[in-house]
Amino acid sequence: MDIKITKTTTPKAKPTGKLGFGKVFTDHMFIMNYTEGKGWHDARIEPYHPISLDPSAMVFHYGQEMFEGLKAYSGADGTVRLFRPEMNAKRTNETNKRLCIPQLPEEDFVEAVKAIVSVDKDWIPKEDGTSLYIRPFIIATDEFLGVAPSKTYLFIIILSPSGAYYESGLAPVGIWIEDDYVRAVKGGMGFAKTGGNYAASLIAQVKAHDDGYSQVLWLDGVERKYIEEVGAMNIFFKIDGKVVTPMLNGSILPGITRNSVIQVCKSWGYEVEERKISVDELLDAQKNGKLEECFGTGTAAVISPVGKLRYKDDVMTINNNEIGPLSQKLYDTITGLQWGKIEDTFGFVVKVD
Numbered sequence: 510m511d512i513k514i515t516k517t518t519t520p521k522a523k524p525t526g527k528l529g530f531g532k533v534f535t536d537h538m539f540i541m542n543y544t545e546g547k548g549w550h551d552a553r554i555e556p557y558h559p560i561s562l563d564p565s566a567m568v569f570h571y572g573q574e575m576f577e578g579l580k581a582y583s584g585a586d587g588t589v590r591l592f593r594p595e596m597n598a599k600r601t602n603e604t605n606k607r608l609c610i611p612q613l614p615e616e617d618f619v620e621a622v623k624a625i626v627s628v629d630k631d632w633i634p635k636e637d638g639t640s641l642y643i644r645p646f647i648i649a650t651d652e653f654l655g656v657a658p659s660k661t662y663l664f665i666i667i668l669s670p671s672g673a674y675y676e677s678g679l680a681p682v683g684i685w686i687e688d689d690y691v692r693a694v695k696g697g698m699g700f701a702k703t704g705g706n707y708a709a710s711l712i713a714q715v716k717a718h719d720d721g722y723s724q725v726l727w728l729d730g731v732e733r734k735y736i737e738e739v740g741a742m743n744i745f746f747k748i749d750g751k752v753v754t755p756m757l758n759g760s761i762l763p764g765i766t767r768n769s770v771i772q773v774c775k776s777w778g779y780e781v782e783e784r785k786i787s788v789d790e791l792l793d794a795q796k797n798g799k800l801e802e803c804f805g806t807g808t809a810a811v812i813s814p815v816g817k818l819r820y821k822d823d824v825m826t827i828n829n830n831e832i833g834p835l836s837q838k839l840y841d842t843i844t845g846l847q848w849g850k851i852e853d854t855f856g857f858v859v860k861v862d
């Protein structure tokens with residue numbers, strides 16, 4: 510892929526103080542067009558700028574879009590690292606297939622990510638726990654109100670320096686098990702990383718927040734009995750010494766952190782089960798003192814310990830509302846690989862020049 514690079518002549522001031530998440534963007538962006546018959550073309554890096562679209566552009570009406578999320582980490586050794594970007598490239602194409610968006614060569618995805626991160630390398634924050642959040646996305650741009658797959662698209666990558674997810678150690682969160690609304694069903698697009706899934710989830714998120722819970726845990730869309738995943742995280746339990754997580758069934762997002770946690774746990778000799786988990790099983794395990802730990806996994810937080818799970822009138826408190834030893838060890842290990850503090854025996858890390 511040939512990437513034309515135009516650098517800004519008016520670089521912005523870098524943020525100072527607390528970074529937060531997703532509000533500050535770097536000096537440049539990657540853009541590439543797709544046109545039916547021509548394929549993906551005109552890969553370029555340009556100064557960060559607003560995009561102009563016709564109000565009839567399809568993405569505004571029928572939601573044909575996808576996104577990804579990954580991070581670049583600045584190591585203590587000065588090396589910039591990505592975490593398994595080829596998995597994001599692969600997942601992009603799985604999402605694209607479901608949404609009738611054209612396939613994007615996986616090596617081009619990784620090359621584009623590396624190129625834009627390299628151009629804006631100075632924007633990667635260096636303080637402990639910070640990173641550069643990378644947001645690739647594709648939108649349908651045909652000017653047409655008919656319902657059909659678009660014939661033109663834009664693939665864009667923007668970057669946002671982000672602060673440490675945990676300001677003062679890994680604090681357990683309270684989670685609301687949603688028994689009314691559902692996020693996805695088998696045959697739907699739950700496995701795809703697309704805005705529509707998030708639009709469908711907001712109402713339950715608001716409800717959970719109003720009740721003092723920070724996230725929603727979704728149940729299966731048919732029986733509302735089996736655990737699926739949290740808002741933007743997959744979910745794990747340690748039950749009676751075993752690591753257990755819902756199996757990928759088409760309505761769960763196949764998280765890269767999830768996949769990595771499974772590999773790391775297995776390498777430590779844990780038995781890992783990917784299977785159906787009912788709420789009743791959790792309530793039983795809790796009653797019998799066997800629900801040892803619960804944590805969410807995702808790129809943003811890496812590991813998010815869960816201290817409280819609410820289901821209807823039951824509130825399960827897990828591990829005294831404190832972070833468990835496995836959650837802590839997984840966090841230390843995966844972030845250790847990302848920041849280059851631990852030797853990468855898994856082959857997870859990709860360096861950026």
Ligand SMILES: *Cc1c(COP(=O)(O)O)cnc(C)c1O
Pocket residue numbers: 578702738739740741742743762763764765766767806807808809
């Ligand atoms: C992105 C995402 C995850 C986590 O995936 P990672 O690849 O680990 O960041 C989990 N659930 C949903 C719905 C997501 O969108």
